[in-house]
Amino acid sequence: MGRKVIDLTLRVEGLGKVYKSHKDSYPTEVLKDINMELEEGEFVALMGPSGSGKTTCLNIFAGLDIPTKGLVEIDGCDISKYSEDEINAFRRQKLGFVFQDFNLLDSLTLQQNIMLPMILENRSYKEMEDKSMDLLNQLDISDIKGKYPYQVSGGEKQRAAIGRALINNPVLIFADEPTGNLDSKASRSIMEYLGKLNRELKCTILMVTHSPECASYCSKVLFIKDGRIDLELIRTSNQKLFYNDLLSYLADNGGGIDEL
Numbered sequence: 528m529g530r531k532v533i534d535l536t537l538r539v540e541g542l543g544k545v546y547k548s549h550k551d552s553y554p555t556e557v558l559k560d561i562n563m564e565l566e567e568g569e570f571v572a573l574m575g576p577s578g579s580g581k582t583t584c585l586n587i588f589a590g591l592d593i594p595t596k597g598l599v600e601i602d603g604c605d606i607s608k609y610s611e612d613e614i615n616a617f618r619r620q621k622l623g624f625v626f627q628d629f630n631l632l633d634s635l636t637l638q639q640n641i642m643l644p645m646i647l648e649n650r651s652y653k654e655m656e657d658k659s660m661d662l663l664n665q666l667d668i669s670d671i672k673g674k675y676p677y678q679v680s681g682g683e684k685q686r687a688a689i690g691r692a693l694i695n696n697p698v699l700i701f702a703d704e705p706t707g708n709l710d711s712k713a714s715r716s717i718m719e720y721l722g723k724l725n726r727e728l729k730c731t732i733l734m735v736t737h738s739p740e741c742a743s744y745c746s747k748v749l750f751i752k753d754g755r756i757d758l759e760l761i762r763t764s765n766q767k768l769f770y771n772d773l774l775s776y777l778a779d780n781g782g783g784i785d786e787l
């Protein structure tokens with residue numbers, strides 16, 4: 528009695544996924560038993576070899592795909608109980624997404640792209656203007672807010688995409704290889720911005736990455752292997768030392784930077 532139960536931002540229990548693609552092919556059991564917990568304000572990386580099921584995890588967590596078994600709760604809500612309409616509204620209001628290929632609309636300026644999720648929620652123009660200006664300033668792209676995606680660099684596009692992911696104050700942000708199309712300098716810059724937003728706005732982020740350097744900006748790294756979370760490494764030191772820890776773990780476990 529009396530103990531206050533604090534809802535986790537993400538709770539995943541016993542998650543499994545079998546893909547049955549063709550009538551005559553064998554079903555693939557991609558996820559066997561995934562368990563994970565994210566508390567509010569955590570910045571977590573999910574790593575693992577190509578084809579290990581990282582994107583499948585994010586798709587299921589976001590309600591875009593249905594698990595074969597297991598439970599997913601976001602902010603205390605079991606999304607499997609929602610109707611299609613409810614899940615779409617939940618995704619718009621509570622989740623933010625950042626993708627490898629930015630997914631900005633070419634016909635909108637960077638500021639309009641950032642505002643888009645608020646436009647869909649019928650918010651007042653003044654609120655959209657104020658909130659998007661805050662984010663443009665935080666992401667250092669206010670001077671190019673009127674440019675179109677094809678007029679700016681990949682790193683600048685990704686910063687606008689991060690602004691768009693944040694504008695509705697989501698409880699959780701999913702980023703699937705957000706630096707996958709960027710060179711190492713732009714990647715580092717994006718990671719600095721994600722780290723700053725995580726610290727200052729307390730946003731909770733789950734990021735898939737193949738890069739140990741990018742993962743070293745996170746507070747925790749989960750490794751997925753054979754359908755399970757094989758290991759969890761928690762950052763106890765600064766980013767550079769954590770990077771060395773991640774490299775030595777990878778070297779001791781098949782050396783697989785190339786495999787990741």
Ligand SMILES: Nc1ncnc2c1ncn2[C@@H]1O[C@H](COP(=O)(O)OP(=O)(O)OP(=O)(O)O)[C@@H](O)[C@H]1O
Binds near residue numbers: 583
């Ligand atoms: N819709 C689908 N139907 C059938 N099989 C699928 C489907 N989506 C993914 N798979 C298979 O499930 C496995 C996991 O795919 P997933 O995209 O989750 O891997 P990943 O870890 O994100 O890989 P990468 O690092 O290359 O992005 C792969 O073998 C893939 O071919």
Ligand SMILES: [Mg+2]
Binds near residue numbers: 583
């Ligand atoms: Mg993937």
